[in-house]
Amino acid sequence: MGTVEENPKVLMETSPPHPAMHDPVGPQPLLAVAPGDLATWLKARHAPAWQAQAIRQWVIQRRAESFDVMTDLGKELRVKLEADFRPLGTQKIVEQKAADGTRKLLLRLWDGESVECVMIPDEERRTACVSTQVGCGMGCVFCASGLNGVLRNLKSGEILEQLIRLRNALPTGQRLTNVVVMGMGEPLANLDELLEALALAGDPKGLGIGARHITISTVGLPAKMRRLADLKKQYHLAVSLHAPDDALRQTIVPTNTGIDDILQAADYFFEKTGRQVTFEYVLLRELNDQKQHAQALAKRLGGRPAHVNLIPFNEVDGLPYRRPDDLALKVFIDELQKAGLSVKVRKRKGSEIDAACGQLRRRSERGVSLPLAPAASSSDHSLSK
Numbered sequence: 158m159g160t161v162e163e164n165p166k167v168l169m170e171t172s173p174p175h176p177a178m179h180d181p182v183g184p185q186p187l188l189a190v191a192p193g194d195l196a197t198w199l200k201a202r203h204a205p206a207w208q209a210q211a212i213r214q215w216v217i218q219r220r221a222e223s224f225d226v227m228t229d230l231g232k233e234l235r236v237k238l239e240a241d242f243r244p245l246g247t248q249k250i251v252e253q254k255a256a257d258g259t260r261k262l263l264l265r266l267w268d269g270e271s272v273e274c275v276m277i278p279d280e281e282r283r284t285a286c287v288s289t290q291v292g293c294g295m296g297c298v299f300c301a302s303g304l305n306g307v308l309r310n311l312k313s314g315e316i317l318e319q320l321i322r323l324r325n326a327l328p329t330g331q332r333l334t335n336v337v338v339m340g341m342g343e344p345l346a347n348l349d350e351l352l353e354a355l356a357l358a359g360d361p362k363g364l365g366i367g368a369r370h371i372t373i374s375t376v377g378l379p380a381k382m383r384r385l386a387d388l389k390k391q392y393h394l395a396v397s398l399h400a401p402d403d404a405l406r407q408t409i410v411p412t413n414t415g416i417d418d419i420l421q422a423a424d425y426f427f428e429k430t431g432r433q434v435t436f437e438y439v440l441l442r443e444l445n446d447q448k449q450h451a452q453a454l455a456k457r458l459g460g461r462p463a464h465v466n467l468i469p470f471n472e473v474d475g476l477p478y479r480r481p482d483d484l485a486l487k488v489f490i491d492e493l494q495k496a497g498l499s500v501k502v503r504k505r506k507g508s509e510i511d512a513a514c515g516q517l518r519r520r521s522e523r524g525v526s527l528p529l530a531p532a533a534s535s536s537d538h539s540l541s542k
């Protein structure tokens with residue numbers, strides 16, 4: 158990284174990695190510290206324990222990115238905080254903005270790894286798309302995020318920080334309205350940390366984004382889908398199928414555990430939460446986009462109160478897959494609709510930035526200047542597993 162791209166529609170800011178970001182024994186990211194531990198830290202310094210909540214709110218609600226701005230705390234305390242903590246543990250190393258307002262950040266984590274997150278504006282909505290792992294172990298063949306496997310799970314604070322960083326990039330007074338957990342990683346493979354982050358995002362004293370405005374996407378881990386269902390939260394669940402039968406799915410999602418099990422778990426989720434499940438389907442030319450695939454998919458999903466999101470693949474250098482042609486797409490939609498399924502085709506957003514899942518991180522890692530447009534893998538703006 159370190160170069161400014163020559164695309165007038167793209168704002169790219171870069172900065173060298175902060176040395177402390179590589180030092181796990183340096184000042185700790187504030188959101189990695191449990192509120193109780195922060196209260197204990199305060200008490201040991203003769204400060205009131207209740208200030209732990211106030212300090213966290215400065216970061217989560219009041220956009221503080223340094224202790225200096227926390228002017229209702231004494232100067233001496235701010236100096237001590239500065240010595241032991243960092244308000245945010247991530248460092249923004251790249252920021253890209255597309256003409257349609259889509260904004261993508263590449264964040265450096267404390268161990269030098271990096272993750273991507275995206276903010277997609279759409280009329281009154283401002284949707285954040287966040288990552289849950291460094292890399293991904295699911296290996297979907299069309300996706301840049303899974304190319305090197307999974308390196309580690311993100312901590313809840315690292316997931317929450319993506320939301321905070323995206324919100325802080327919005328003008329004062331604007332808030333994030335929705336969250337989709339569709340960035341790098343398989344969210345259900347890191348469910349505990351994700352749930353902790355989403356609880357804070359949903360807290361009216363946090364970011365105030367309620368469960369009904371949050372979509373969790375999965376490639377289909379049946380046991381975890383059932384666990385999520387048992388919590389009876391109002392999160393929306395999106396399940397990526399990408400094929401109507403196991404033989405084909407195996408070639409697209411090598412970690413496929415069997416469509417029957419996945420659909421039964423999806424039915425269970427609907428039963429427990431009352432929330433209709435969305436099925437995501439990336440269309441790859443001549444691989445899974447033919448009329449017989451649509452018919453088989455319609456048969457497989459038949460009778461379910463299901464919604465299908467179709468995502469025409471956008472071509473990426475180095476991958477052999479192609480976008481479906483318009484006629485194939487139309488036929489596919491018609492077949493699903495004839496079977497009574499509700500169908501949407503995903504809108505393309507932020508196409509001139511590296512907005513697809515894993516694309517920007519790979520550019521950064523390789524130090525290679527890849528073409529900026531069209532950028533896509535699983536979707537145009539990371540909104541698919």
Ligand code: SF4
Nearest residue numbers: 293297300303342542
């Ligand atoms: S599409 Fe999602 S689940 Fe599949 S490899 Fe990419 S990040 Fe992982």
